[in-house]
Amino acid sequence: MANQDFPLIFERSREGRTSYSLPELDVPDYDIDQEMEEVYIRKSAPELPEVSELDIIRHYTGLSNRNYGVDSGFYPLGSCTMKYNPKINEDVARLDGFSHIHPYQNANSVQGAMEMLYDLQTSLKEITGMHEVSLQPAAGAHGEWTALMMIRAYHEANGDMERTKVIVPDSAHGTNPASATVAGFEAITVKSNEKGLVDLEDLRRVVGKDTAALMLTNPNTLGLFETEIMEMAEIVHTAGGKLYYDGANLNAIMGYTRPGDMGFDAVHLNLHKTFTGPHGGGGPGSGPVGVSKELEPYLPKPILTKKEDQYIFNYDRPHSIGRVKPYYGNFGINLRAYTYIRTMGAEGLKKVSEYAVLNANYMMRKLEKRYTLPYPQHCKHEFVLSGKQQKKLGVRTLDIAKRLLDYGYHPPTIYFPLNVEEALMVEPTETESKETLDGFIDTMLSIADESEHNPELVQEAPHNTIVKRMDETTAARKPILRYYGK
Amino acid sequence: MEFRYLPMTEIDKQEMLDTIGIRSTDELFSDIPSQLRMQQELNLKKPANEADLMKELSKMAGRNANLKEYSSFLGAGVYDHFIPSVVDHIISRSEFYTAYTPYQPEISQGELQAIFEFQTMISELTGMAVANSSMYDGGTALAEAVNLSAAQTKKKKILVSKAVHPESRAVIESYAKGPNLEIVEIDFENGVTDLAQLEKELDENIASVVLQYPNFFGQIEPLEKVKELISTQKKTMFIVSSNPLALGYLTPPGDFGADIVVGDTQVFGIPAQYGGPHCGYFATTEKLMRKVPGRLVGQTVDEDGVRGFVLTLQAREQHIRRDKATSNICSNQALNALASSVAMSSIGKHGLRKMAVMNMQKTRYAKELLKKAKIPVVNNGAYFNEIVIKLDKSVSEVNTGLLEKKIIGGYDLEQAYPELQGHMLIAVTEIRTKEEIETFVKELGDING
Numbered sequence: 001m002a003n004q005d006f007p008l009i010f011e012r013s014r015e016g017r018t019s020y021s022l023p024e025l026d027v028p029d030y031d032i033d034q035e036m037e038e039v040y041i042r043k044s045a046p047e048l049p050e051v052s053e054l055d056i057i058r059h060y061t062g063l064s065n066r067n068y069g070v071d072s073g074f075y076p077l078g079s080c081t082m083k084y085n086p087k088i089n090e091d092v093a094r095l096d097g098f099s100h101i102h103p104y105q106n107a108n109s110v111q112g113a114m115e116m117l118y119d120l121q122t123s124l125k126e127i128t129g130m131h132e133v134s135l136q137p138a139a140g141a142h143g144e145w146t147a148l149m150m151i152r153a154y155h156e157a158n159g160d161m162e163r164t165k166v167i168v169p170d171s172a173h174g175t176n177p178a179s180a181t182v183a184g185f186e187a188i189t190v191k192s193n194e195k196g197l198v199d200l201e202d203l204r205r206v207v208g209k210d211t212a213a214l215m216l217t218n219p220n221t222l223g224l225f226e227t228e229i230m231e232m233a234e235i236v237h238t239a240g241g242k243l244y245y246d247g248a249n250l251n252a253i254m255g256y257t258r259p260g261d262m263g264f265d266a267v268h269l270n271l272h273k274t275f276t277g278p279h280g281g282g283g284p285g286s287g288p289v290g291v292s293k294e295l296e297p298y299l300p301k302p303i304l305t306k307k308e309d310q311y312i313f314n315y316d317r318p319h320s321i322g323r324v325k326p327y328y329g330n331f332g333i334n335l336r337a338y339t340y341i342r343t344m345g346a347e348g349l350k351k352v353s354e355y356a357v358l359n360a361n362y363m364m365r366k367l368e369k370r371y372t373l374p375y376p377q378h379c380k381h382e383f384v385l386s387g388k389q390q391k392k393l394g395v396r397t398l399d400i401a402k403r404l405l406d407y408g409y410h411p412p413t414i415y416f417p418l419n420v421e422e423a424l425m426v427e428p429t430e431t432e433s434k435e436t437l438d439g440f441i442d443t444m445l446s447i448a449d450e451s452e453h454n455p456e457l458v459q460e461a462p463h464n465t466i467v468k469r470m471d472e473t474t475a476a477r478k479p480i481l482r483y484y485g486k
Numbered sequence: 487m488e489f490r491y492l493p494m495t496e497i498d499k500q501e502m503l504d505t506i507g508i509r510s511t512d513e514l515f516s517d518i519p520s521q522l523r524m525q526q527e528l529n530l531k532k533p534a535n536e537a538d539l540m541k542e543l544s545k546m547a548g549r550n551a552n553l554k555e556y557s558s559f560l561g562a563g564v565y566d567h568f569i570p571s572v573v574d575h576i577i578s579r580s581e582f583y584t585a586y587t588p589y590q591p592e593i594s595q596g597e598l599q600a601i602f603e604f605q606t607m608i609s610e611l612t613g614m615a616v617a618n619s620s621m622y623d624g625g626t627a628l629a630e631a632v633n634l635s636a637a638q639t640k641k642k643k644i645l646v647s648k649a650v651h652p653e654s655r656a657v658i659e660s661y662a663k664g665p666n667l668e669i670v671e672i673d674f675e676n677g678v679t680d681l682a683q684l685e686k687e688l689d690e691n692i693a694s695v696v697l698q699y700p701n702f703f704g705q706i707e708p709l710e711k712v713k714e715l716i717s718t719q720k721k722t723m724f725i726v727s728s729n730p731l732a733l734g735y736l737t738p739p740g741d742f743g744a745d746i747v748v749g750d751t752q753v754f755g756i757p758a759q760y761g762g763p764h765c766g767y768f769a770t771t772e773k774l775m776r777k778v779p780g781r782l783v784g785q786t787v788d789e790d791g792v793r794g795f796v797l798t799l800q801a802r803e804q805h806i807r808r809d810k811a812t813s814n815i816c817s818n819q820a821l822n823a824l825a826s827s828v829a830m831s832s833i834g835k836h837g838l839r840k841m842a843v844m845n846m847q848k849t850r851y852a853k854e855l856l857k858k859a860k861i862p863v864v865n866n867g868a869y870f871n872e873i874v875i876k877l878d879k880s881v882s883e884v885n886t887g888l889l890e891k892k893i894i895g896g897y898d899l900e901q902a903y904p905e906l907q908g909h910m911l912i913a914v915t916e917i918r919t920k921e922e923i924e925t926f927v928k929e930l931g932d933i934n935g
Contacts, residue, residue, distance in 0.1 A: 027851035067596030069584030097547025103761030112549030178804035178814035280821030284763030323656035326625035327761025345533030
């Protein structure tokens, strides 16, 4: 199979094949065309494939064999928390009483579903230390935008119309400045200091009357805890701004500390990361937001409440920022997260963070022998190496990543964060065994050797994958975004 | 207590602590200021073992009236269609569902090709040149389309038909606050957008006109006439939200000059699951290709000339452009897009039209029976799988009665349209049998009195 292209489903199509078993037409065979104006009747059928059921199964099974997930092997992709996705979660999500219920059913007929959501909300409030939680946002970036809109509404309600700027660290995820822009703010940058933490002097310089919020990930994207968080909160709050917590890295601190206690006014969580989503090849995710009491009136509509023993959705929210998504959020993902939290409990979640951090530190100490470690202190759940020693030998971080593919690993996140040259960002997660970590460490050390003694081997990697490096330049210059037929 | 997702043994742990040169893991958390460190355990329910938890959650699920056991005539944007068995078998393959976004194309060709195929199917259905890898859902896709139109035309006013899904309109309103857009709603007349009002409001300040086809009431909007109106304004963009199943029968919006077509592929292989996750799609003209939000997959070749696929045109996206990105969206609904691709492949080129027609025929049958039962069916234009009826009693009262008969009744239109008191929106899909439709109409008539 190596180095061959794999037919598209359209290329497997043969006129007259089908795989669908339509129900019987048990009502009169009305001539629908008669009721429709001619111009609205489709003239040519869309070119969907015509394939048999086995064709479909072979096709997609073949595609799955050309893909790599956490179940395939180690996936130390920094900032993405690629932990094991428990199987019970999938079974629960497929129960008829959860998967086949309609969002507009009478609330009385879906109290079980609403109880689950309410219980999850309550758990997330406790884990984050926030006053209230909304499960509406569909993903992390969606949660960021939702919370920023709330912060905007809060300032506007106070007549504070000049707060147009959102501060993000230079190490922030790209979604932070993008969400700020989409919410109508201007994103400005605060620098990191030589320890990899937010530079308080620079923060003092950039805050002011125009500050709407500071967006912060803690631990930050270097995997380092922002030790001066209380001073930062003080600086931002004194200036009248709000503090926003990007929950991408919550896996590092559960049961140890909480964003609410650190002084954050709003947080978003990535349930597909910390709470075993799964990632689905890019989604669906879920990005609940938690807020302080002050921001609570601005939560998106509706909010889920409990009145006596009944769960209800409350739409009577005059200060709400409105709807951010149809229906009630990504219920199916929230359900998986709930199942996970119930499996682990408080004791388990604390252990999750303990091992996530232990694993990262262990790997970091082993790997710093051959790769540059720009920030030497203990890390949290992830750490960032620099490939600059290898770069001097002509081997780029991209090459190291590609060489890892040959050894059967998914590479770490590369070239992020932006403030580390030739960055390699490693997040092992807590669900990996020591043998797995050791195997990866040994491989990384071998690649360091190869870079010295046989750099071409690394530069020309991957050698063992089904395709080699792709021509991405042509892909972007002359985009082919769909199949056009033979 | 032992946790099955945590594999480290005490021996492992000790070796690792030694390597790091510390005595206990607490030292790794000592940089957290002491006043911030939690003194007590989180207040959560105790850890549950697998068997007990499954039992408890099954019971919780059992307290919900589900569409497998009840006969449902509820739609309003979320539909109960047959899901072929192949769908769940494919999306349960963990190489798909436990993968991340395909950043490493050499080991992600499966996902990338599946998305490329999805993009092709959406292009085909909508009659558009380009489709992206998916969006959160139809509602947010529509809101993103509105914001794109404003950015592209540098205009701030949007005309949105009131016959667009009320929750999508609400999401548009929320998204529009970021760039400070003005949303003007256009009323409806006999269940379709009031073209006279649309014509009156349309001028050179309009960034886009937004319609749904078929609309929220199931009616087929006259896109041809709307296009004629819009074409009087050179810059104004035409945005259409479409149920993609209906496009198996209806002329696609692309043929009427739509600039952006969005919608939700929940109708193809995705269960209702209480409203999400579903799967938005986003299709545009070639001209807008570099303005599209979200991921795009493109075809290319590797060093040996072998065909393959990559994420492309990433210069639009947040991880490259940061504050200058076209959208903040970072994820897509890849797994649900995969489910829809499998369902669409299963239905196939000719099956799709048959399925769409069957939805219309079954709805037509319900309409005939309702008329016979003297329950007024309002709106007299062409429709897809939804119709509106007028009841004598309140919709909630009728629905409560139906639920006792194991029937889930239609959507109460008064919730979103105060003027439509006593109006119920009914959806009839291909999986409702003749007998179910007959029972529904009979019970409905009895309760309505």
